[in-house]
Amino acid sequence: MPRTKKTKKLFVLDTSVILHDHRSIHEFEEHDVAIPIMVLEELDNFKRGNESKNFEAREFIRIIDRLSEKNTLNNWITLDQKRQSRFKIHFTKKMESTAERSMGQKADHKILDAALELQEENKDRITVLVTKDINLRLKAKALGLQAEDYETGKVKVEMETFKGIETINDADPDAIRQVFKDKVSDDLTVLNGNVKNNQFYIVKNGSSSLLAYYNPLNESVERVEKQFVYGIKPKNAEQAFAIHALMNNNIKLVTITGVAGTGKTLIALASALEQRNNYNQIVLARPIVPLSNKEIGFLPGSAHDKVNPYMAPLWDNLSYIKNQFKETEKKYQQIMQMQEEGRIVVSPLAFIRGRSLTDVIFIIDEAQNLTPHEVKTIVTRAGDNTKLVFTGDVRQIDTPYLDEHSNGLTYLIDRLQGQDLYAHIHLEKGERSELANLANEML
Numbered sequence: 001m002p003r004t005k006k007t008k009k010l011f012v013l014d015t016s017v018i019l020h021d022h023r024s025i026h027e028f029e030e031h032d033v034a035i036p037i038m039v040l041e042e043l044d045n046f047k048r049g050n051e052s053k054n055f056e057a058r059e060f061i062r063i064i065d066r067l068s069e070k071n072t073l074n075n076w077i078t079l080d081q082k083r084q085s086r087f088k089i090h091f092t093k094k095m096e097s098t099a100e101r102s103m104g105q106k107a108d109h110k111i112l113d114a115a116l117e118l119q120e121e122n123k124d125r126i127t128v129l130v131t132k133d134i135n136l137r138l139k140a141k142a143l144g145l146q147a148e149d150y151e152t153g154k155v156k157v158e159m160e161t162f163k164g165i166e167t168i169n170d171a172d173p174d175a176i177r178q179v180f181k182d183k184v185s186d187d188l189t190v191l192n193g194n195v196k197n198n199q200f201y202i203v204k205n206g207s208s209s210l211l212a213y214y215n216p217l218n219e220s221v222e223r224v225e226k227q228f229v230y231g232i233k234p235k236n237a238e239q240a241f242a243i244h245a246l247m248n249n250n251i252k253l254v255t256i257t258g259v260a261g262t263g264k265t266l267i268a269l270a271s272a273l274e275q276r277n278n279y280n281q282i283v284l285a286r287p288i289v290p291l292s293n294k295e296i297g298f299l300p301g302s303a304h305d306k307v308n309p310y311m312a313p314l315w316d317n318l319s320y321i322k323n324q325f326k327e328t329e330k331k332y333q334q335i336m337q338m339q340e341e342g343r344i345v346v347s348p349l350a351f352i353r354g355r356s357l358t359d360v361i362f363i364i365d366e367a368q369n370l371t372p373h374e375v376k377t378i379v380t381r382a383g384d385n386t387k388l389v390f391t392g393d394v395r396q397i398d399t400p401y402l403d404e405h406s407n408g409l410t411y412l413i414d415r416l417q418g419q420d421l422y423a424h425i426h427l428e429k430g431e432r433s434e435l436a437n438l439a440n441e442m443l
Contacts, residue, residue, distance in 0.1 A: 008032060010122050012090070012115040014131035015042040015107075016401050017150045020371060022059035024130075027152045030083040032076070034090045036114030038107055040064070050350045052374045064089075090114050098143060108136050115145055132401030153372045154406045155414040162417050163426035165241060167202045168192055176208045183223045188214075190221055198251060198423040200224065200241040211237055216420050217250055230331065231324030232270035238427045239263055245423040246271035246389065249278070253379065255367075255413050256391045258427030264391040265365050266317050272361040272389075273321065276338065279385065280359040284314045285349040286366045287374075287399075314346045314365060358383030367409040368392035369399040375408030 009031040017024050018039065025033045046057035064073070071077045073089040092114045103109050112129070119127035129140045129147040140147035168191060175190035188195055190203055190212065197216040203209065211224040226233065226240045229247070234240040238258075245254045246268060256264045265284075272282045318335070325332040338344045345352075349364065357378075364370070364378065367390040375390070382388055392409045404410060416422040 007125055010034060010118060010125055010127045012036065012111075012118055012127065012129045013039065013150075014111055014129065014133060014136060015039045016132035016136075017130050018043065018060045019046060019053040019056050020132055020150060020401055021152060021373060022056040022063065024150060024152065025063070025087055026079060028085065030080075030085050032086045032088075033079070034088055034114075034118055035064075036111045037089055037091050038110040038114065040089065042107055052371055056373070090118055092117055103139065108133070108139070112136070112140060112143065112145070115140065116143060119145060149406075153411055155410045162413065162424065164198075164417075164424035165200045165202065165238060165426065166194060166196075167204065168194060169204050171203045171205045171208075171210075173205045173208045176203055176205060176210045179212060179221055179223055180210055184215075184220050186218075186220045188219075188221055197418050197420055198245070200244070200423075200425065202237055211240060213241070213244060215250075229267065229270040230273040230321055232267060232321065234267070235263070236429045238425060238429060239267055242267055242425040242427065243271055245425060246387075247275065248423070250421075251423045252382070252386070252421045253388045253416065254390070254422075255409065255416075255424045256389065256427065257394060257409070257413070257424075259393050259430060260396070261430040262427035264427060265314065265363070266320065268363045268389045268391055269314075269317050270321055272363060273335065275361065276334070276343070279361050279387070281343050281345060281361075282338070283345045283347065283352065283357075283360050283362045284318075285347050285352055285362070285364055286311070286314065287349045287369045311346050311348065318344070318346070355381075356383055357381045357386045357388075359385045361387045361389065363389045363391065366392050366398075367412075368394045368397050368407045369402065370408035371399075371402065372406075372408045372411040375412050379412075 009028075011028050011031055012034050013024060021027070025035070043057045043061060046053050047061060048054060067073065067077055067087065074091055076086040076088050079085045079087045092110065098113060098116055115127065115129045126146060129137070129145055130150050131137055131140075131147065132150055137147040137149070171190050171192060175187065178187070179185045179190050190210070191201060191214065194201075195214055197214065199214050201210075201212040201214070203212050213222045213224050214220075215222055224240055224244050227243060227247070229243055234243055242254075242256050242264075245251050254268075256268060258264050269282075269284065272279075276282065322332055322335050335344070349370075362378075362382075367375065369392070379388060390409055390412060394404050394407060394410050397403060397407055399407075413424050417424060
């Protein structure tokens, strides 16, 4: 039976899609893509700055500039000759517009009207508005226009399916005792055949138990011991596993997830300090996500004064570690000296964009607020003797247009699991306080 030819759709992209992925116009296979002129107007406001959205806006404008060298943008331009996909900029022709007339003058409504006009002009095929803005999707559907989220880069599987830790019950008690005694073994029967690269295991049989790790480099199972790192002791098995991964020189990239109070950033920083002699610098960074719509540019003071409140949680963790020691103790003095010498740096992520990551431990906090492109940019900058640590809670996202399945941290975990250079640990037990645990469970 001959294959039925797929009907070409017409996708209309909102500004939020382009700010998420500047190559989005190439992600719609054989279908056509239209960009309302209002989107270009909005992108003009984003082209200056050092944030990811500014980079995406500039790159998209460069793509459009290249496409316009031999073409008129208000006519269809071939994007892919093989797939016969096309692209154009759409200028709204009607003076009276449906969305603006019913909901008022607003950039979003101009984009809606452009999509509605394209739908009317192309009645022989399906027109779809693609936007990361949930409210704009609802408005489009209210006006009879099909709308959907931009799905490229979204992770389909639930995060619960990969935690980096597995529990094995009814393991051979003799095998448990052997690994516990020898600390390392190439006999993998203790894992009951459940072998995954850089995976951690809680192995049980009655009163016998073992914390274990599968090392893919020598194909052995190793006993994991709870170890102190710069005065910080793991309070549960998950924290012990995370410290083991952080202290393992063969693992170059570690992701740690968990709700607030599970100790993600604290043990990452303490482990970095424990390895201070192996690296030239420890860098702690986090993306700045203004709350309550209060943009950082409107806050008073210098650049340092503006960003300091956003960096407070990182400074708090460093202070907590310092306070494990008296001011006269050597480890306290070492932290102070490293700060004075610039060997410990706490900085907004935007301030270190573009720098080369060589001979550093780079800890990125609140990584769930990054896009997949931002995460890829950071990882691809890793140079010699560099270790990257991403921490975050994929259910606590403050960035508009990202969710549990589309953020950079989820994307990283999904794409790299099972790789020799990568380990992931999910922390479940809150260790901050009984009140914090109660809030995580009940609120």
